Amino acid sequence: MLATIRSVAASSGVGAGLGIGIGGGLGAVGAGVGIGIIFGKVIESVTRQPEMRDEITSIQWLGFALTEACFFYGLVAGLISYVLK
């Protein structure tokens, strides 16, 4: 798999950009799933217990920011590979 990617990258001359693409893209996949789960669960729990809404909202943003950061880890890894070539 890696060898294929490498040969494709070498032949098309997009090797450096590929790092950002794969890093950011796969990071976005994971973070997207995670954020979807968080907000889905928040809706679920608020409909079950509307009186807990304020407490849930503050935890929700904590979870959102922690999950969203995973996207940026991927992106930064891609940027590092872009800089190092």
Add this chain to the structure above:
Amino acid sequence: MSNTRKIMLSIAGFYVLGIVLLIVIFGFGHKNNTFQIQNEFKLDNWVNLGVFSINRAVVYLFIATILTIGTMVWIARRMHQRPNRVQTGVEVLFGLMRDNITRGNMDDSMAARWFPFIGALFLFIWFCNLIGYIPLPTNSEETFTLFGVHIPDFALYAATANISVPLVLALVVFIAFNWVGLRVHGPIGYVKSLIPAGVHGPMLILIAPLEIISTFMRLISLTIRLFANILAGHLIILFMAGGLAVILGLSFLGWFTMPIGIAVYLFELGLVATLQAFIFATLGAIYISGAATHH
């Protein structure tokens, strides 16, 4: 047809017409190799003082510091019995810092002690992020002339989009929670307190390095979370609001992506700037209170 629908349709028509007009007038241009996107984040020394040279990021840090101290002292000096709008806003912010961030994650005696630190951390990062979304004349690469004075181009830049600023802030938090842990438990007790209760024998060899590494990973994750969020936000705004069109030389593309740029700008300004400051301060509070207690 209702009025709102007419307005929506005319906006959409204007949007499509703009794309068509720009293609007709300017056509498909050539790739632009002189514009370097990384120059938008370049740090030129404006005042040369060796290690203490003043560049763009330092100016932003100064502005954020002055704002943090200035607004808070100014509001505290002229507190009214019947608060005006600004005071109400600051009181909401103060309540968020005191009740949500500090007291929500620490016990009361620690909260009273650490609230100034956590509050200052929150406000400083918040102001750093927010002034990053005001266009200021700080792009010394390009200048324009107004009444015979060379003024640097207006640009969006945030001190927190530079990795060194979040790294130093994270280091301060890192030192703070380790210091608390060492003072409460003592050196050996602190290392022991890092390891979850109930782990004995051979499992210790597996778990202990992981826990110690994860303590150091907090430093990296705090840094990258703040830095990459702000940098990525600024990059997307830059690309969508014209950078892409300039690089590729396609003027209609700039018109096409402009609404996305505005939407991302509002999202960053309204949510991400505050959320990242909130998360940094909250995690700082969680780490500090976690270091004082056993797992």
